[in-house]
Amino acid sequence: MPEKFxxxxxxxxxxxxxxxxxxxxxxxxxxxxxxxxxxFHREKFEMKTNFDQELLRAHLEIQSQAFxxxxxxxxxxxxxxxxxxxxxxxxxxxSATEIEKMSEVDSLLNEAMDSLRDISRSINPENIxxxxxxKSFMAELxxxxxxxxFNVHYTEEGLTFTIELQKQIIIFRILQETLNNIVKHSYGxxxxxxxxxxxxMVSVTIKDDGKGFQAQPSDLPGEGAGIKNMRSRAAMLPAVxxxxxxxxxxxxxxxxxxxxxx
Amino acid sequence: MNVKLLISTLPLLVVxxxxxxxLISFRYNYPAALRKLSLFWVFxxxxxxxxxxxxxxxxxxxxxxxxxFWLMYLTLAYLYDRQVKNKYVHxxxxxxxIVFPLLVLAESIVSGINKLQTMMLVTGSVxxxxxxxxxxxxxxxxxxxxxxxRDPWFWFSFGFIIYFGCTVPFLGMLNYxxxxxxxxxxxxxxxxxxxxxxxxxxxxxxGFLCQRNSQKSH
Numbered sequence: 001m002p003e004k005f006x007x008x009x010x011x012x013x014x015x016x017x018x019x020x021x022x023x024x025x026x027x028x029x030x031x032x033x034x035x036x037x038x039x040f041h042r043e044k045f046e047m048k049t050n051f052d053q054e055l056l057r058a059h060l061e062i063q064s065q066a067f068x069x070x071x072x073x074x075x076x077x078x079x080x081x082x083x084x085x086x087x088x089x090x091x092x093x094x095s096a097t098e099i100e101k102m103s104e105v106d107s108l109l110n111e112a113m114d115s116l117r118d119i120s121r122s123i124n125p126e127n128i129x130x131x132x133x134x135k136s137f138m139a140e141l142x143x144x145x146x147x148x149x150f151n152v153h154y155t156e157e158g159l160t161f162t163i164e165l166q167k168q169i170i171i172f173r174i175l176q177e178t179l180n181n182i183v184k185h186s187y188g189x190x191x192x193x194x195x196x197x198x199x200x201m202v203s204v205t206i207k208d209d210g211k212g213f214q215a216q217p218s219d220l221p222g223e224g225a226g227i228k229n230m231r232s233r234a235a236m237l238p239a240v241x242x243x244x245x246x247x248x249x250x251x252x253x254x255x256x257x258x259x260x261x262x
Numbered sequence: 263m264n265v266k267l268l269i270s271t272l273p274l275l276v277v278x279x280x281x282x283x284x285l286i287s288f289r290y291n292y293p294a295a296l297r298k299l300s301l302f303w304v305f306x307x308x309x310x311x312x313x314x315x316x317x318x319x320x321x322x323x324x325x326x327x328x329x330x331f332w333l334m335y336l337t338l339a340y341l342y343d344r345q346v347k348n349k350y351v352h353x354x355x356x357x358x359x360i361v362f363p364l365l366v367l368a369e370s371i372v373s374g375i376n377k378l379q380t381m382m383l384v385t386g387s388v389x390x391x392x393x394x395x396x397x398x399x400x401x402x403x404x405x406x407x408x409x410x411x412r413d414p415w416f417w418f419s420f421g422f423i424i425y426f427g428c429t430v431p432f433l434g435m436l437n438y439x440x441x442x443x444x445x446x447x448x449x450x451x452x453x454x455x456x457x458x459x460x461x462x463x464x465x466x467x468x469g470f471l472c473q474r475n476s477q478k479s480h
Contacts, residue, residue, distance in 0.1 A: 019427035
């Protein structure tokens with residue numbers, strides 16, 4: 001123990017204590033500052049995510065309006081023109097040799113009218129609102145089936161549940177883009193669609209037996225605009241979109257969406 | 263084993279443990295600065311061990327610690343030169359490289375090498391506190407979102423500020439205190455200085471064990 005508790009010892013203990021306190025203060029302020037920085041970064045990230053989502057929502061809204069307008073134009077204008085053409089053809093008096101040709105023209109116009117109606121229905125968002133995403137999807141499969149290029153197989157399991165209308169449109173657009181990709185690029189013969197509802201979650205799997213495609217990571221510029229759009233839309237829901245590419249054995253696209261419950 | 267010997271040996275054991283722990287920097291290929299610090303800590307342990315052996319055999323060991331402190335301050339300044347990205351700090355370190363050896367030389371001529379060079383200790387410790395504070399400032403201003411607790415140099419700087427800050431008033435007056443209050447000096451050194459040395463080594467161990475993206479600290 002010290003011989004004498006002098007000023008020197010007091011200075012020593014006091015300076016040690018002050019330095020310890022100062023160090024503690026510096027470290028605590030560093031931690032507080034870091035916490036503040038972390039909160040700021042998180043808020044910035046959330047703002048950016050919200051902004052991106054708003055941008056995408058606006059983009060989809062514009063697209064939806066454009067689709068609606070095209071659909072209306074097809075139905076009201078082009079559809080009417082074809083109908084008038086059909087009426088004119090049917091009212092024409094033709095010779096016996098031309099009857100066969102006329103009936104062929106009539107059937108072609110009928111087919112064009114059917115296709116027009118199908119396309120008009122499939123792109124019209126109001127139609128999706130009225131039918132719901134699942135029936136619209138089935139109608140889309142029917143449309144492909146009618147082309148006779150693909151054998152379409154549809155299965156479903158579980159109990160359906162209601163999804164917000166805006167989200168139904170997004171789900172349907174993703175599925176529609178998947179089917180378009182299959183029709184345009186797969187060169188396959190079969191499409192297998194499976195819809196599964198389970199515990200507020202819906203999972204749609206679309207598989208084809210085509211040639212597959214060269215997989216690219218989502219952020220590479222090589223990925224098609226269609227797939228990028230599908231991913232952006234899935235992120236908006238938010239849903240999980242998985243694209244499994246089996247080269248030479250087709251492609252499997254799975255969209256899984258969980259409806260948020262309060 | 264008596265209590266006094268145990269108290270004086272405990273810091274040595276902790277330094278040994280810290281030196282052994284620091285060697286993981288070679289196993290996991292940590293950044294070069296951490297590997298250099300690890301080597302220095304092994305050297306630190308060897309010096310401390312030698313110092314203890316000399317003390318055990320009643321051989322004066324102040325000259326050994328003088329040499330050790332010269333090297334320690336210069337090594338830590340060199341390592342901080344790579345950690346702190348501030349041109350004024352770099353200039354300060356260059357200046358320290360010139361002034362410090364001159365100071366050591368002057369003190370060696372005036373006081374000799376067998377006496378603990380308190381001027382050198384105070385100057386070196388103050389510079390180390392300044393460098394550790396500069397690193398804290400860098401962390402404070404950094405835009406990096408990585409938790410500071412995963413930065414080894416945060417833990418090292420924390421340890422250096424506490425160790426040098428709390429021991430510099432004592433070590434600066436050590437020769438005077440030894441002459442006037444021998445018993446108190448022994449008491450303070452055994453309990454306080456050793457506690458701060460243990461704390462520093464525990465923080466060094468934490469620094470080496472904490473995970474940090476190797477890209478962040480060079």
